Amino acid sequence: MNKRPASEDFRQVVTVGGHRITLTHLDKVLYPESGTTKADVLGYYAFIADVMLPHTANRPATRKRWVHGVGTREEPGHVFFQKNLDQSTPSWVKRGSIEHSTHVDEYPLVNDLATLTWLAQISALEIHVPQWQFDRGETPRNPDRLVLDLDPGVGVTLDECAEVARWARAILRDMGLDPLPVTSGSKGIHLYAPLDLTHTSDQVSQVTHELARALEADHPDRVVSDMKKALRPGRVFVDWSQNSATKTTIAPYSLRGTLHPMVAMPRTWRELAAPGLTQVDYRQAMHRVQRSGDPLAALLEAHSGRGTTDAGARGDRAGDGVLTVYLGKRDASRTPEPMPTSAPKTSAGRSFVIQEHHARNLHFDFRLEHDGALASWALPRGVPTDPAKNRLAVRTEDHPLEYARFEGDIPAGEYGGGTVSIWDQGQFDLEKWRDDEVIAVLHGGPGGGLGGTRRFALIRTDGHDGSGRNWLIHLMKPKPAGRAEGTAAGTGTARRPRYAPMLATLGPTADMPEDDDWTYEMKWDGVRALAYVSVQSPGPVVRLFTRNQTDVTLICPEIVRALPGALAADSAVLDGEIVALAADARPDFGLLQTRLGLTDRRQIEAAEAAVPVQFLAFDVLERDGEPLLDLAYTARRRVLEEIVTGAGAVQVPPVFTGDYAQALAASSELGLEGIVAKTRSGRYEAGRRSRSWIKIKHHRSQEVVIGGWRPGKGHRTGSVGSLLLGIPHEDGLVYVGRVGSGFRDADLGPVQKRLDGIAAGDNPFTGVPAADARDARWVRPILVGEVEFSEWTGRGRLRHPVWRGWRPDKSPAEVVRV
Numbered sequence: 132m133n134k135r136p137a138s139e140d141f142r143q144v145v146t147v148g149g150h151r152i153t154l155t156h157l158d159k160v161l162y163p164e165s166g167t168t169k170a171d172v173l174g175y176y177a178f179i180a181d182v183m184l185p186h187t188a189n190r191p192a193t194r195k196r197w198v199h200g201v202g203t204r205e206e207p208g209h210v211f212f213q214k215n216l217d218q219s220t221p222s223w224v225k226r227g228s229i230e231h232s233t234h235v236d237e238y239p240l241v242n243d244l245a246t247l248t249w250l251a252q253i254s255a256l257e258i259h260v261p262q263w264q265f266d267r268g269e270t271p272r273n274p275d276r277l278v279l280d281l282d283p284g285v286g287v288t289l290d291e292c293a294e295v296a297r298w299a300r301a302i303l304r305d306m307g308l309d310p311l312p313v314t315s316g317s318k319g320i321h322l323y324a325p326l327d328l329t330h331t332s333d334q335v336s337q338v339t340h341e342l343a344r345a346l347e348a349d350h351p352d353r354v355v356s357d358m359k360k361a362l363r364p365g366r367v368f369v370d371w372s373q374n375s376a377t378k379t380t381i382a383p384y385s386l387r388g389t390l391h392p393m394v395a396m397p398r399t400w401r402e403l404a405a406p407g408l409t410q411v412d413y414r415q416a417m418h419r420v421q422r423s424g425d426p427l428a429a430l431l432e433a434h435s436g437r438g439t440t441d442a443g444a445r446g447d448r449a450g451d452g453v454l455t456v457y458l459g460k461r462d463a464s465r466t467p468e469p470m471p472t473s474a475p476k477t478s479a480g481r482s483f484v485i486q487e488h489h490a491r492n493l494h495f496d497f498r499l500e501h502d503g504a505l506a507s508w509a510l511p512r513g514v515p516t517d518p519a520k521n522r523l524a525v526r527t528e529d530h531p532l533e534y535a536r537f538e539g540d541i542p543a544g545e546y547g548g549g550t551v552s553i554w555d556q557g558q559f560d561l562e563k564w565r566d567d568e569v570i571a572v573l574h575g576g577p578g579g580g581l582g583g584t585r586r587f588a589l590i591r592t593d594g595h596d597g598s599g600r601n602w603l604i605h606l607m608k609p610k611p612a613g614r615a616e617g618t619a620a621g622t623g624t625a626r627r628p629r630y631a632p633m634l635a636t637l638g639p640t641a642d643m644p645e646d647d648d649w650t651y652e653m654k655w656d657g658v659r660a661l662a663y664v665s666v667q668s669p670g671p672v673v674r675l676f677t678r679n680q681t682d683v684t685l686i687c688p689e690i691v692r693a694l695p696g697a698l699a700a701d702s703a704v705l706d707g708e709i710v711a712l713a714a715d716a717r718p719d720f721g722l723l724q725t726r727l728g729l730t731d732r733r734q735i736e737a738a739e740a741a742v743p744v745q746f747l748a749f750d751v752l753e754r755d756g757e758p759l760l761d762l763a764y765t766a767r768r769r770v771l772e773e774i775v776t777g778a779g780a781v782q783v784p785p786v787f788t789g790d791y792a793q794a795l796a797a798s799s800e801l802g803l804e805g806i807v808a809k810t811r812s813g814r815y816e817a818g819r820r821s822r823s824w825i826k827i828k829h830h831r832s833q834e835v836v837i838g839g840w841r842p843g844k845g846h847r848t849g850s851v852g853s854l855l856l857g858i859p860h861e862d863g864l865v866y867v868g869r870v871g872s873g874f875r876d877a878d879l880g881p882v883q884k885r886l887d888g889i890a891a892g893d894n895p896f897t898g899v900p901a902a903d904a905r906d907a908r909w910v911r912p913i914l915v916g917e918v919e920f921s922e923w924t925g926r927g928r929l930r931h932p933v934w935r936g937w938r939p940d941k942s943p944a945e946v947v948r949v
Contacts, residue, residue, distance in 0.1 A: 142154070142155050143155075143157065145248075147244055147245040147248045148243050148244055148245040149245075150221065150223050150245040152221075152245065152248055152249055152252060153252075154169075154173065154252055155252070156169055157169050157170040157173070158170065159200065160200060161197060161200040161201060161254060161256070161392075162200065162201055162390070162391065162392045163200060163201075163202065163203050164203065164390045164391050165391050165392060165412075167392045167413070169251070169252075169254065171392075171413075172251050172254075172256065172386065172392075173248060173251045173252070175386065175392075175413045175416075175417065176244075176247045176248065176250075176251045176386075177244065177247075177248065178417050178420075179384050179416065179417065179420060180244045180247055182384060182420055182424065182425040182427075182428075183247070183382065183383065183384035183385070184241065184242065184243065184244070184247065185425075185431050186260075186382055186383045186384065186427065186430075186431070187240075187241040187242075187258060187260050187382050188240070188241070188242045188264070189227075189240055189242065189264040189265050190240065190241070190260035190261055190263070190264050190265075190382075191227045191229060191238030191239075191240065191260070191261065191265070192238055192239050192240065192241045192250075192258050192259065192260055192382075193212060193213070193214050193238070193258075193259040193260075193379050194212070194213045194214075194239075194250060194255035194257065194258060194259070195210055195211075195212055195213075195255065195256065195257035195259070195388055196210065196211055196213055196253060196254050196255045196256070197209070197210050197254050197256055197388050198253075198254050200254075201256070201388050201389065201390060203390070204390060208388075210388055213255070214236050214238060215236040215237055215238070216237045216238065216239060220239070221249060223245070224239050224240075224246050224249065225239070225240040225242050225243075225246065226238065226239060226240060227240050227265045227269055228269065229271075240265070241258060241260075241382075256385075256386045256387070256388050257381060257385055257386060257387060257388055258381070258382045258385045259379035259380060259381055259382060259385075260379055260380065260382045261274075261376065261377075261378065261379050261380075262274040262275070262276050262277065262278055262332070262335070262373070262374055262380070263275065263332065263376060267544070271376065272328060273326075273328045273329065273330060273331055273332070274326055274328075274330070274331075274332050274335050274374065274376075275325065275326055275327075275328055276323050276324060276325055276326055276430060277308075277323070277324050277326055277335050277338075277339055277374055278321055278322065278323050278373050278374060278380050279299055279310070279321065279322040279339060279342070279343070279369055279370070279371060280315070280319060280321055280369075280370035280373055280380065281295050281296055281299070281319045281320045281321070281322065281367050281368075281369060281370075282318060282319045282363070282367065282368040282369075282370055283318055283319050283367055283368075284355075284363035284364045284365055284366050284367065284368060285363070285364040285365070286364060286365050287365065287366065287367055289314070289318075289319075289320070289408045289409065289410070290406060290407070290408055291353070291367065292319050292320045292367055293312075293320065293403040293404075293408050294353075295346065295350070295353065295354055295367045295369070296312055296320050296322055296403055297400075297403065297404075298346055298349070298350065298354075299322055299342065299346060299369070300322070300400070302342055302345060302346070303322075303324055303342070306338075308324040308325070308326075309324065310322040310323060310324040311323050311324070311397065311426065311427050311429060311430055312397070312398045312399075312400065312402075312403055313383055313395055313396060313397050313398065313427065314395070314396050314398055314408070314409075314410050314411060315381060315387075315395050315410070316381065316385070316386070316387040316389065316393035316394045316395040316396065316410055316411070317381075317387055317389060317393070317410070319367075320403075321380060321381075321395070323383075323427065323430050324430075325429075325430050327455065327456075327459045328459065331376075332374060332375055332376035333375075333376075335374045336371065336372065336374045336375050339371035339374050340356070340371045342369075342371065343356035343369035343370075343371045344356050346369055347369070352365075352366070353366055353367060354366055354367055354369055355367070355368050355369070356368075356369050356371070358372070381395045382395065383395055383396075383397055383427055384396070384397075384416065386413060391412055392412055392413045393410050393411065393412050393413070394410075394411050394412065394413050394415075394416040396410070396411035396415075396416050396419070397425060397426040397427035398426060399426050399714060402875075405875065405877045406876065406877055407875065407876025407877050407879075408876070409846070409875075409876060412872075414872065414931065414933065415872060415873070415933075418873065418919065418933050421802065421830070422656075422713070422717065422719060422720075422721070422802070423713045423714065423715055423717060423719060423802075424713075424715035424717065424802055425715075426714065428600070428715075429600065454471065454504060454528075454529060454530075454531055456528035456529070457528045457529060457530055457531065458470065460528065460546040460547075461545070461546060462545070465542060465545055466541050466542060466545050466546075467537075467539050467540070467541070468534070468537060468539075468541065469531050469533035469534055469537060471531045471533060480500045480532075481500060481558050481559050481560065481561060482500045482532070482535055482556070482557070482558060482559075483497075483498060483499050483500065483535075483556060483557060483558070483559045483571075483573055484496075484498050484505070484534070484535040484553060484555075484556040485497050485498070485514060485553075485554045485555045485556070485580065485581070486498070486537075486538075486551050486552065486553055486554060487551070487552050487553075487554045487580075488509075488547070488549060488550075488551050489549045489550045489551075490541075490547055490548060490549035491548075491549070492511065494509050494510055494511045494512075494513075495509075495510040495513055495514055495554060496508070496509055496510070496527075496551075497509075497510055497514070497524065497604065498530060498534065498535065499559060499569070499571060500532065500535075501564065503532070504529040504530065504531060504532065505529060505530040505531070505532060505534055505535060506529055506569075507526070507527045507528065507529060507530050508524040508525060508526055508527065508589065508602060508604065509524070509525045509527050510522055510523070510524055510525075510604060511523055511525065514554075514580065514581070514604075515587075515604055515605065515606040516606065517606065517772075518605070518606045518607065518772065518776060519771070519772035519775075519783045519785070519786075520785035520786070521603045521604065521605045521778070521782060521784070521785065522603065522604050523601075523602075523603065523604075523716075524589055524602040524603060524604040525600055525601065525602070526591075526600045526601075526602055527600075535556060536553075537551060538551055538552050538553055539551060554579065554580040555573075555575045555576055555579030555580040555581045556575075556576055556579065557573065557574045557575050557576045557579070558574050559571045559572060559573045559574065560572040560574075566591070567590070567591040568588065568589065568590050568591065568779070569588070569589040570586070570587070570588045570589075570607070571586070571587055572584060572585070572586045572587075573585050573586075573587060585606060586606070586607040587604055587605065587606060587607065588604070588605045588607050588778045588779075589602050589603070589604050589605075590602060590603050590605065590778055590779055592712050592716035601714070601715060601716040602716075603716070603778070603782075605778035605782075607776070607778060629661070629663075629676060629680065630661055630704060630752055630817050630818075631678070631817050631818030632659055632661055632678050632706055632817070632818070633706070633750075633815050633816050633817055633818070633819060633821060633824065634678075634819065634820040634821070634824070635807050635820070635821070635824035635825060635826040636820055636821065636822050636824065636825055636826070637825075637826050637828070637949050648810065648811045648812065649791065649808045649809065649810060649811070650764070650765075650786055650787065650788050650808070650809055650811055651786065651787040651788075651791065651794035651795075651806045651807070651808050651809070652749055652784065652786050652787070652806065652807045652809065653784060653785075653797075653798055653801070653803050653806060653807075654798070654803060654804040654805040654806055654807050654826055654827075654828065655708040655710050655718050655747055655784070655803070655804070656710065656717075656718040656719065656720045656803065656804050657708040657709050657710035657711070657718055657720065657723055657747070658677060658683070658708065658709045658723065658727070658939075658940050659677060659678045659706075659707075659708055659709075659940060660675050660676060660677050660678075660683060660707060660708070660709050660746070660940075661675070661676050661678075661704060661705065661706055661707075661752070662674070662675050662690075662694060662703075662704070662705040662706075662707065662746060662748070663675075663676070663704050664694045664695060664698050664702060664703050664704075664705065665701070665702040666695045666698060666700075666701060666702070667701050667702065671694075671695035673690075673691045673694050673695065675687055675690065675691070675709070675746075677939070677940035678940050678941070679940055679941060679942050679945070681939060681940060683709070683727075685730075685732075685735065686726055686727065686728075686729050686735055686738075687709060687726070687744055687746070688735065688736075688739055689739055689743055689744065689780045690709070690744060690745070690746045690780050690781065692780070693746075693777055693779060693780035693781045694746070694777075694781055696777070697775055697776055697777030697781040698774060698775060698776075699773065699774045699775070699776055700754050700755055700774040701755050702753070702754075702755055702756060703751060703753055703754050703755070703774060703775075704751070704752040704753040705746075705748045705750070705751055705752070705771070705775065706748070706749060706750035706751070706752060706815075707746050707747050707748035707749055707750070708746070708747045708749070709723070709744055709745070709746055710723065710744065710745055710747060711723040711725075711726065711742050711743070711744050711745075712743075712745065715802070717801065717802045717803065718803070720917075720935055720936050721935070721936055722742050723742075723744065723936070724936040724937060725738055725741070725742050726738050726742055726744055727937065727939050728937075728939060743780070744780070745779075745780050745781070745782060746780065746781050746782075747782055747783075747784045748771060748775050748781065748782070748783050749771075749783070749784060750767055750768075750771060750815065751767055751770050751771040751774070751775075752815060752817070754770055754774060759815070760814060760815040760816075760817060761814050761815075762814065762815075763811065763812045763813065763814065764809050764810065764811055764812065764813045764814075764815075764823075765811045765812075767815065768786065771783060787806075791808065794806050794808075795827065795829075798829070799829055803829075804828055804829065804830070804832075805826060805827050805828035805829050806826070806827055807824055807825070807826045807827075808824070808825045808826075808827065809823065809824050809825075810823040810824075830919055831919065831920055831921070831922070831949070832917055832918065832919050832920070832935065832949075833858075833867075833917070833918055833920060833929060833932075833948070833949055834915055834916070834917050834938055834941055834945070834946045834947075835856040835857065835858060835867065835915070835916055835917070835918060835929075835946065836856070836857050836858065836859060836864060836912045836913075836914070836915055836943045836946055837854050837855070837856065837857075837886075837910065837912065837914045837915075837916055838855050838856070838857045838864055838866075838894075838895040838896050838909065838910060838912045839854075839855035839894070839895070839896070839907045839908055839909045839910055840852070840853065840854050840855060840886055840907070840908050840910070841853050841855065841869065841903070841906055841907055841908070842906060842908070843871075843879075846876075847876075847879065850879040850880070850883055851874075851879050851882050851883050851886065852871055853869040853870060853871035854869060854870050854871075854882075854916070854934070855869050855896070855899065855903065855907060856868055856869060856870060856916075856918070856929065856932070857895070857896050857912065858946055858947070858948050859943055859944065859946055859947075860897075862897055863895075863896070863897040864895050864896050864897065864912050865896070865897055865898055865927070866896040866897065866898045866899040866900075866903075867927060867928055867929050867948075868928040868929040868932060869903060869932075870918050870929075870932040870933065870934050871934075872932075872933050872934065873918070873919075873933040873934030873935065874934055885914070886908070886910050889910045889911045889913060889914070890908065890909070890910055890911075891909045891910055891911045892909065893909060894907070894909055895909060895910075895911070895912045898927075912943060913943060914937065915937070915938040915939075915941040915942065915943055915945075915946060916934065916935070916936065916937050916938060917935040917936060917937075917938050918932040918933060918934055918935055919932065919933045919935055920932040920933070
């Protein structure tokens with residue numbers, strides 16, 4: 132789909148989801164300003180489908196089509212709205228009908244990739260949907276979400292829009308709703324908040340209208356709630372009308388028919404709090420989703436049930452307490468699950484149940500009694516049986532205590548449809564219960580799956596700005612006898628000698644000889660570091676060094692504190708990765724950038740609170756002063772799992788011993804960079820790049836040396852527009868292109884300051900084109916960064932590079948073309 136045809140007459144038949152679709156005119160330019168073609172649009176929607184479709188499913192879609200492209204500023208392209216489906220619509224497209232006073236319109240339901248591909252083929256760039264869905268009987272349900280459209284008037288910036296969004300959020304939170312932001316891809320911001328299906332569209336419209344009026348009353352110079360366009364200049368119009376059953380809003384992740392291919396992009400509140408907020412284009416959108424998943428996922432969790440809107444059919448709503456979400460997802464007339472008729476009472480019980488749940492995918496449900504209900508986590512990869520292998524735990528809605536006895540079949544089509552059986556149950560001893568960490572000792576029943584008593588820790592990984600859904604579950608080892616708890620680690624003199632880390636070879640699977648026995652680890656998106664740890668008298672000492680021997684001990688205080696308590700040895704040298712986790716529990720190299728290079732203690736403390744880091748230990752070089760480099764990988768791994776028992780800031784990530792393809796698929800599913808294949812018999816070759824470690828990436832990245840920059844234009848006037856990039860060669864620093872995307876506006880000031888400090892008068896590159904050199908500002912080529920890119924051009928340039936961040940752990944001499 133990404134390969135462009137030779138001519139506009141080219142036709143290609145593809146099969147998507149079992150349906151044949153004819154694609155035509157793939158090289159037609161739909162966005163002249165950026166050169167974006169129909170093939171690019173099809174590629175974007177194919178890439179984004181997994182996160183977009185849940186927000187469009189079962190909603191009648193209105194389309195805006197630009198058959199001949201969006202045009203230019205001087206000559207805009209022709210656009211037309213389309214509601215009713217025409218006769219050319221493929222028969223397999225799912226539909227929903229809406230009866231109007233004089234006619235009935237039939238709309239497509241964008242429920243699958245095939246439908247999304249067909250819409251892109253007919254140049255339906257924008258997809259608009261209402262705030263309600265059809266039920267199974269094709270009857271419109273009550274809305275499952277409300278929306279506010281914050282539309283900036285003339286002279287109003289997106290930052291000012293974000294400020295109004297924060298004011299609106301405060302009011303919605305007082306109403307028990309926590310909205311999620313989406314930059315619209317056009318001018319403003321949309322706020323979505325989940326609803327429980329108990330209110331009509333008219334009722335929601337009335338409430339949001341009053342909310343808009345309240346915002347206007349509090350901020351009359353900044354906000355307007357009246358529809359009159361003459362009142363909008365200099366203010367933000369809070370459009371509440373899109374909650375009407377007859378109105379639609381641009382779907383999250385939809386492209387816009389703007390001059391540049393922008394996207395209605397879900398964002399985080401942290402982003403809205405940072406100055407310089409901008410809209411997101413389709414390439415940035417793909418990059419963000421690849422790195423961080425769907426920031427709007429919590430909206431789906433809140434309304435993913437399929438119950439009727441009739442509260443009586445579900446039984447009493449249990450006092451709008453902790454079981455409200457549970458009851459809202461279930462219909463007592465359709466499922467045998469317990470439906471309590473009264474609110475749960477606070478209790479100090481300590482029961483647990485683990486249920487095996489054969490739904491669409493097999494998973495286990497881990498439930499602990501807490502405050503009169505069962506706090507619940509779904510374990511998609513099962514209950515951990517090895518302390519070295521943490522498992523994902525997804526926080527779900529609280530369940531009634533009666534659920535601890537439930538076994539049976541939930542009908543297909545219902546929420547959680549499938550067979551539920553009790554895997555183990557009993558009592559537990561509670562050691563800790565916080566919003567971000569739970570530690571409990573479970574005493575399993577006779578013949579239960581736990582096989583006796585087990586100690587588990589549940590650790591929240593998405594931070595306090597996230598949805599609260601992403602956790603890890605860790606099987607804890609007993610603490611070694613005589614080890615002190617809570618000892619603070621110092622930062623004394625580093626051990627000698629210091630090791631250089633072993634390096635992996637980047638290569639395809641052909642670099643993995645079939646006669647070798649391979650095992651697989653995930654490739655973590657962070658900074659490589661060796662940890663030197665001693666817990667001997669007079670007190671713990673921890674030092675952290677990157678691969679180029681940069682001391683990063685001071686900027687990682689949480690790791691320094693955690694390492695001594697996680698180590699079941701007197702001393703060790705560990706190899707691992709320092710990572711910062713995004714809200715979806717995936718490593719985010721961009722977030723990690725905010726921790727690197729800090730020197731002020733107050734800044735470090737603030738950064739620790741805002742962006743905590745972890746140390747993922749994947750190898751051990753020494754134990755109690757004994758070098759282990761000559762041991763086979765499997766032997767070192769056993770030692771590592773024996774001596775590192777952490778579950779918070781220090782962890783030993785899991786290893787895959789099965790099929791290569793399964794490991795690579797798991798990495799992709801988890802949104803990680805790729806995998807590192809390691810020979811089971813290989814020794815640790817310190818300081819060498821070895822073929823017994825092979826790294827395989829999903830996306831191409833390249834380390835680069837910065838040799839200059841070009842001033843920005845438009846909203847970047849007066850700051851950095853792009854960085855000029857090179858790779859060292861025997862002929863000098865060979866120019867490989869420039870990168871201007873991937874930067875937040877908030878990053879540009881620090882980047883400018885860093886570049887001003889190394890300004891130079893001479894061009895350090897060979898082969899830089901005159902067009903790129905014309906207004907360039909040169910710098911000494913001493914800084915290393917990293918970009919993602921699609922491919923190398925025939926002239927040796929990076930195609931479509933996107934900035935990932937600085938690499939302070941690398942020197943220019945280490946940069947090579949990959």
